[in-house]
Amino acid sequence: MADHEVLTPVPGTFYRRPDPDSDPFKNEGDAVEAGDTVGLVEIMKNFQPVEAQIGGTLSRFLVETDDTVAAGQPVAVVDDGA
Amino acid sequence: MKRVLVANRGEIAVRIIRAAHDLGLEAVAVYSEADGAAPHVRMADEAVAIGPPPAGKSYLDMTAIVEAAHISGAEAVHPGYGFLSERADFASAVEGADLRYVGPKPEHIALMGDKARAREAAEDVGVPTIPGSDGAVTDADEAAEVAGEIGYPVALKAAGGGGGRGIRIVHDEATLHTQYKTAAREAAGAFDDARVYVERFITEARHVEVQVLGDGERTIHLHERECSLQRRRQKVVEESPAPRLAEATRVGLFEAAIALCAEIGYRSAGTVEFLVDASSGEFFFIEMNTRIQVEHPVTEVITGVDLVAEQLRIAGGEPLRLRQEDVAPRGCAIELRINAEDPANNFMPSPGPLEHVVLPAGPWVRIDTWMEPDGEVPPFYDSLLGKVIVWGPDRASALARARRALGELEVEGVKTTKPLLATLLGEDWFAEGEFNTGTLEAWLEETTNGSAGG
Numbered sequence: 387m388a389d390h391e392v393l394t395p396v397p398g399t400f401y402r403r404p405d406p407d408s409d410p411f412k413n414e415g416d417a418v419e420a421g422d423t424v425g426l427v428e429i430m431k432n433f434q435p436v437e438a439q440i441g442g443t444l445s446r447f448l449v450e451t452d453d454t455v456a457a458g459q460p461v462a463v464v465d466d467g468a
Numbered sequence: 469m470k471r472v473l474v475a476n477r478g479e480i481a482v483r484i485i486r487a488a489h490d491l492g493l494e495a496v497a498v499y500s501e502a503d504g505a506a507p508h509v510r511m512a513d514e515a516v517a518i519g520p521p522p523a524g525k526s527y528l529d530m531t532a533i534v535e536a537a538h539i540s541g542a543e544a545v546h547p548g549y550g551f552l553s554e555r556a557d558f559a560s561a562v563e564g565a566d567l568r569y570v571g572p573k574p575e576h577i578a579l580m581g582d583k584a585r586a587r588e589a590a591e592d593v594g595v596p597t598i599p600g601s602d603g604a605v606t607d608a609d610e611a612a613e614v615a616g617e618i619g620y621p622v623a624l625k626a627a628g629g630g631g632g633r634g635i636r637i638v639h640d641e642a643t644l645h646t647q648y649k650t651a652a653r654e655a656a657g658a659f660d661d662a663r664v665y666v667e668r669f670i671t672e673a674r675h676v677e678v679q680v681l682g683d684g685e686r687t688i689h690l691h692e693r694e695c696s697l698q699r700r701r702q703k704v705v706e707e708s709p710a711p712r713l714a715e716a717t718r719v720g721l722f723e724a725a726i727a728l729c730a731e732i733g734y735r736s737a738g739t740v741e742f743l744v745d746a747s748s749g750e751f752f753f754i755e756m757n758t759r760i761q762v763e764h765p766v767t768e769v770i771t772g773v774d775l776v777a778e779q780l781r782i783a784g785g786e787p788l789r790l791r792q793e794d795v796a797p798r799g800c801a802i803e804l805r806i807n808a809e810d811p812a813n814n815f816m817p818s819p820g821p822l823e824h825v826v827l828p829a830g831p832w833v834r835i836d837t838w839m840e841p842d843g844e845v846p847p848f849y850d851s852l853l854g855k856v857i858v859w860g861p862d863r864a865s866a867l868a869r870a871r872r873a874l875g876e877l878e879v880e881g882v883k884t885t886k887p888l889l890a891t892l893l894g895e896d897w898f899a900e901g902e903f904n905t906g907t908l909e910a911w912l913e914e915t916t917n918g919s920a921g922g
Contacts, residue, residue, distance in 0.1 A: 396817070396847065397819060397847040398847040398848065399521075399522045399848065405657045405658070406657075407656075407657055408657075428522075428848075429817045429819065429847045430808065430809075430817035430819065430847060430848075430849065430850055430851040431817075431849075431850050431851070432817050452522060452524070452525075454520070454521050454522065454848075
């Protein structure tokens, strides 16, 4: 059971949903594949996807919607099952 | 009126504070936790913290801003551009709190903010609009019927959209049917309004806008600005006068802008935007922006009129001081927008510490900015760092001065659009004034091709 942190490449404001009326990209416990979007970071009116680098189970989020994040900050944890 | 609160940040907050001080008024700044050290906070006579960094919790918090006005003893609120500047409910909240709103009446913000109603208002006074549906359409079939009448390509536009958001271009009926549903859904999500309308898409269009000033009784125009050079419908370079614009078209634009504003009794500064068909010279009303615009200095430089100061005077209850014949533009002005974006990396936003800043200066160079050495560009707001505005007695000398001024600009610490602008200023088609609203993006695709913007 190896945990991997999903890092945001850019600073800004974190969102778990593509827009306020949609479901979250991922919920805790969901399966993820490498390249899946787990959230968005709004940076200077642009939305940058935060993608999982490795497949597995998204065990938990470390930040929530509207939280301020720094570049390189972990936003979620993926358990690769290994 | 002695004290005005500036409900904004960045270069426009600095700009408004300067206008207030020029008039002998005191200025109150508001700031988020990300902007405690920002220049607008230092320049103001008082500054009030209004919340955490994300704009939704600070610069868009109407209650916090009205509260800040009360605790600081401000009598008026200037919204700047962006943020709450086109929110009729904000203007109403300000006026409802016994404060003066430095801008139009709330009902005019609401009218022009609804593209379908704005278009009707233009048609009512005989201002040409782009051929299209009579207001919003009810479904894809009606959209297809309208498109069949006016001819493809057509644009599907969100009734509640603006600033280029919520627009889809479709080239045939099959695509229209598939795109209609997406357009309506996106409109509902983005603007809380699923209504969509249809209009002709002009292939070679120039974006030309007319600056107006009104006091609720009388309106004057302050000539035009050419703003066709856009990327993703964000303006990059603006100038006045518009090159290659027939005099008859220019006069027609002024008359149309005045007719629209006179009809409603418009108050404060505003901009009436038109598309000019480059091939036929026909022009069409597209929208009216009921606020000061980013590119307003271009007009100030050629007319000698301080538009922000005039806004403040009008908000203070003074009648418009200028007659139409007092507005006598001279020479040519060009504005270059300096954004914290990396043109070599698909315009990726580039926040961070400003390590080194040298601003251009010298004859007929104006810099509107909040950049300063050791400053910090937060990731939470738009990427505009500043504007380089130059004047020359004619377009060629203004262009030469733009190259000189841009050459003096040094910014280290964040990536900026300076290299892209420098390349653009060397292009023959730009020097010749031969461009339309599609030119910049086509040029970017051609010249960058995934690599540098120069």
